[in-house]
Amino acid sequence: MAELYANFAFDMDTLDLGRLFRATYSTDFWDNEFFSIDGDIYADSLDYYYEIFGVEGWTELYSDFIGYSDVTGEMYAGSVDAIYQHIGFGFDYEEWWGAHGFSISAASLQNAMHTYSTADDYVLVAAAFAGDDSFYLSEDADLARGYGGDDHLDGSDGDDQLFGGDGGDWLSGDGGDDTLVGEAGNDTLLGLAGVDWLEGGTGDDTYLADGSDTVVERPGEGTDMVTAEITHKLAVNIENLVLTGKDDIDGRGNELANTLIGNAGDNVLKGLAGRDKLDVSEGGDDRLVGGKGNDEFIFSTKRSSGDTIADFGSVRGNNDKIVIDASHFRGGLRQGKLDRDHFQIGDDHQAEDRHVRFIFDTSDKTLWFDKNGDKHGGFTLVADLQANASMTHHDILLI
Numbered sequence: 001m002a003e004l005y006a007n008f009a010f011d012m013d014t015l016d017l018g019r020l021f022r023a024t025y026s027t028d029f030w031d032n033e034f035f036s037i038d039g040d041i042y043a044d045s046l047d048y049y050y051e052i053f054g055v056e057g058w059t060e061l062y063s064d065f066i067g068y069s070d071v072t073g074e075m076y077a078g079s080v081d082a083i084y085q086h087i088g089f090g091f092d093y094e095e096w097w098g099a100h101g102f103s104i105s106a107a108s109l110q111n112a113m114h115t116y117s118t119a120d121d122y123v124l125v126a127a128a129f130a131g132d133d134s135f136y137l138s139e140d141a142d143l144a145r146g147y148g149g150d151d152h153l154d155g156s157d158g159d160d161q162l163f164g165g166d167g168g169d170w171l172s173g174d175g176g177d178d179t180l181v182g183e184a185g186n187d188t189l190l191g192l193a194g195v196d197w198l199e200g201g202t203g204d205d206t207y208l209a210d211g212s213d214t215v216v217e218r219p220g221e222g223t224d225m226v227t228a229e230i231t232h233k234l235a236v237n238i239e240n241l242v243l244t245g246k247d248d249i250d251g252r253g254n255e256l257a258n259t260l261i262g263n264a265g266d267n268v269l270k271g272l273a274g275r276d277k278l279d280v281s282e283g284g285d286d287r288l289v290g291g292k293g294n295d296e297f298i299f300s301t302k303r304s305s306g307d308t309i310a311d312f313g314s315v316r317g318n319n320d321k322i323v324i325d326a327s328h329f330r331g332g333l334r335q336g337k338l339d340r341d342h343f344q345i346g347d348d349h350q351a352e353d354r355h356v357r358f359i360f361d362t363s364d365k366t367l368w369f370d371k372n373g374d375k376h377g378g379f380t381l382v383a384d385l386q387a388n389a390s391m392t393h394h395d396i397l398l399i
Helices: 016-024 106-113 118-130
Strands: 002-006 024-030 034-036 040-042 044-050 053-061 066-070 072-089 092-105 135-136 143-147 153-154 162-165 170-171 179-181 186-190 197-199 206-208 214-216 227-229 242-243 258-260 269-270 277-279 285-290 298-299 307-309 321-324 343-346 358-361 368-369 379-384 396-398
Touching: 016 024, 016 044, 016 106, 016 118, 040 072, 044 066, 066 106, 072 179, 092 106, 092 118, 135 298, 153 197, 170 179, 186 258, 206 269, 285 343, 298 307, 321 379
Parallel strands: 002 135, 135 153, 143 162, 153 170, 162 179, 170 186, 179 197, 186 206, 197 214, 206 227, 227 242, 242 258, 258 277, 269 285, 277 298, 285 307, 298 321, 307 379, 321 396, 343 358
Antiparallel strands: 002 092, 024 044, 034 040, 044 053, 053 072, 066 072, 072 092, 358 368, 368 379
């Protein structure tokens, strides 16, 4: 697993080993000197001193073995396992960026230094960062690519451009107006501060978005989810929304079959079109609007009940379901369809039989749960279904 960090602006797309080699005016080779760098021990070190556009630099290569010829001034064998780049004027150098935890052929690196093309450079870069790598970038504007593996890219401050490549990557923009692109794999994108562009690419991606971010998904690119601590409306082609925290915030779906999950506050969840699932298991005094389609209103615990369902439908084309977690509500409930004798319709919520567990009160269009049937007490308001609502036992599903 490779690790790269940068202290100043770093752009992975402008690396040019040939320019570095052509600008070198001096080298130092240290054989079997044993260097301790970032917790790793390396036997050999090769240092390049160069000047580009009036700016001097110093590049250190480290490895357990570097085959180096004093006659040709070139590497011919071994590997390069760490690179550290310094920049400055005169002898006042500061560390620009460094990378370690990889291994590439020293001879291949030397060959890449001889060409004017950067194509061979990026073959080596891709090989070096093909695994599960970590990038800790500067507070300036950076550009980094994860290539293969499950990578961690942290942009810090600055207007960064982060590309995950293949694998399940974790991309964090932190401060600045960032562009985060997950590309292939199941990625997690965190825009955080700033006005960010979040694009997951293919795979089942997760976004942490705020109100200033733009979230982009294209058709057929997986089943994606946004987590939000503020009111959020799902962008097109994103299926799921999870509200977090305890604040009273709202969530809104789109034309797809959405899953909207509320938080512990008082939420308004609107599914719009599609076969939506609205889950209020975290509690709060919620208002649920399924919209068009056959929707599910999910109550996993008794504490999540008592909410308002504004448009419950029990007709063809709008045949909604109340979904109850049998293990939490108890009362002898079992998973599957609700038995007919467990359901009662009346003008109050008093159970008339010991088998009754759910009562639809036609006087105020409310649905009640009674854990002990016709015995005293045990009532829980499940939902207020509003005027004109109707129900049968087919409208309740036990999970």
